[in-house]
Amino acid sequence: MNFDLTDEQEMLRDTFARFLDENSSTARVRQAQETDGFDPALWSELAELGAFSMRVPADAGGMDLGLFDAALLMEEAGRTLVSGPLAEALVAARLLGQLGGQDELLRTVIAGEAVVTIAAFDMAEKPLQWIAGGAVAKAVIARRGLEVVLVAPAGGTGKAEANLASTPIAEIDLTAGDIAVLGAGEKSVSLFAAALEEWKLYMAAALSGMGRQALKMASDYAAERKAFGQLIGTFQGISHPLADLLCDVDGAKFLAWKAIRDIHDASDEAGPTISLAYWYACDTAARAVAQSLHTFGGYGLSNEYDIHLYNLRAKAWPLIVGDPQLALEEAGRRLYAGEAATLPDSGDVPLDFDLGDEARQVCAEIAEIFATKVTAEQKAMFHYSWEGYVPEVHKLLAEHSLLFPGLPEHLSGRNITPYARIAAMGEMERQGYNTPGANVAAMVAMMIDKYGSDELKAEVLPGIVGGDVLCSLGYSEPSCGSDVFAAQCKAVQQADGSWRIDGTKMWTSGANLASYVLMLARTNTEVPKHKGLTMFIVPLKTERVTVQAVHTFQDERTNITFYDGVVIPDSWRLGEIDGGVRTMSAALELEHGGGFSKVMKAMIEAAEELTRELGIAGEVRTQCRLARSVAHLWISDMLAYRSQWASVEKKPNHGFGPMAKMYSSEKFLSDSRDLLDLTAPASLSKREGPAGFLNQCYRHAAGTTIYGGTSEVHRSMVAERGLGLPRTRG
Structure with a gap:
């Protein structure tokens, strides 16, 4: 597992971050807004750093870097509110290089001398479109049926007009300009479709950067502003919503990261993950900037405070292609109606969410034990709570040195490396054998081993590690x-x-x-x-x-x-x-910062089965709500992976464990409620099968927000460790 960037990517990100801090300051952003919302000097300087050649193929004079490299740039661009259609320019430059025939135009694009952007819809069906950067673009790349064309807008560029965030958008009649065919046929159209998918990922990365920066601004303000004699950051009404949104913002970024890794691995999840990453980032960024602005109170409404710039751009940037909810519908079709996505090339991806070969071997061993040595009668006793304790299974796992994979070898009986331990615990849960009793026994064994007397180690410890007592x-x-x-x-x-x-x-x-x-x-x-x-x-x-x-x-x-x-x-x-x-x-x-993703996954699978039984599986509302739950599941996984990785690799941990547990439990609760609604009235029944399981999940989920500390306790921890807010309790 790896969440680290390569040394080259660290250098790339830091270079762009330092550059944009200086050259895309809020003062520069405000200055650009006074004209057409475009900063030509910034554009030229970005070109000097190689921004527009990043994704251009090498044989067309570009750097041919990966999706992840460009996503790092876009996160910094969102954080600093870059004045210009950067996401669109990145995909347009790549298309020019892929399709060929416009060498001089591509040269000027890479040099920052001209802006080329992209149209989201087939101009044969929608000739009049809003175009990001249309007010300053020399050309627009568009699809026209089975052709990809280059449109030079009539009059040189589109007409600038006042808009929500004072960005250089324009409504352009694409049929009114000069048109050159860049390519025709399935291959060309596929490259264009892949470019739109790439744009969604860049926008998700940019919005996550924008949302996180807004939360930082709000937290910094809350850590210095006083009301009623106290720092307002000590008020849970201020800190807890910001803590929730930090989980959401990081989750949006990690969905985009997962999508990039899925593309690299040719995973079936790649297409739906792109749609969900884009939809989730749109929704999350809008909520993050709104709450951040609210933290400033009345000052947030003032033009003198920069937070309003984030509030406007977080909504304006993605709306150029229409309602973000359409992306959730798209994700539903990709997950449940067989709709395929045309994917861009990923390039090299350093991210790795795989637990490794040893983890697979240990999981296979556990699966074999449950398949061959655990009886149907014993499995019928399984339950997510302590009442699912089956003494014979508990002892069986101890005999195979698999009961306590998180303990060192002298206690557990075998040396299992950290990622394999994580996988082993997840596999037992996947088998339905939730083991709170084993988890507590492991904790007690660890503490006796570290702090206990010789008498305790001789009289009590052997019975615990041998699987004889709880x-x-x-x-x-x-x-x-x-x-x-x-x-x-x-x-x-x-x-x-x-x-x-x-x-x-x-x-x-x-x-x-x-x-x-x-x-x-x-x-x-x-x-x-x-x-x-x-x-x-x-x-x-x-x-x-x-x-x-x-x-x-x-x-x-x-x-x-x-x-x-x-x-x-x-x-x-x-x-x-x-x-x-x-x-x-x-x-x-x-502590590995786990969550409840295994039961969340089982809950979604039960809901899928029940919607098929009820004949509503093909409805748009059904697909959307299941897709939303899938997004929460995948984010829960990603937050847990980060926490586990940080723990194993001894990385700085800014409340990652509390974030993983709190997000997972809260989404388990909200999704269990929603899926109960979706499948009602059948879900009222406790009968055996998917309805009864959904019913149980709704009741189970309430406890997960309380086990191991309530969500409110974890929100305070996230606010303090992740956002640097003052303590919210005495």
């Missing part, structure tokens, strides 16, 4: 929820050194199945709350522990547990006295 977590309490540092369950040391534990723990899922609970207890009331906690291993199978069931509407059991004078030896303490917070950090070694 462990539960005793963090939350009825009065403090996610604020685990406010725990009041007391541990008082006795004269002989042992500890007496009294109190209550809430949400101790699996306590009815487990032998031990990993407990965070209050050992000191004279210090700040987070400094007076200690971690213990506490046996659950004792008469001084009461486990009371708490059933949820999700078909899930959790528990409230009561501890009435439970005495344990000091050797069952983990870490230092009052050092429980430091001890908890060991659990972070197992």
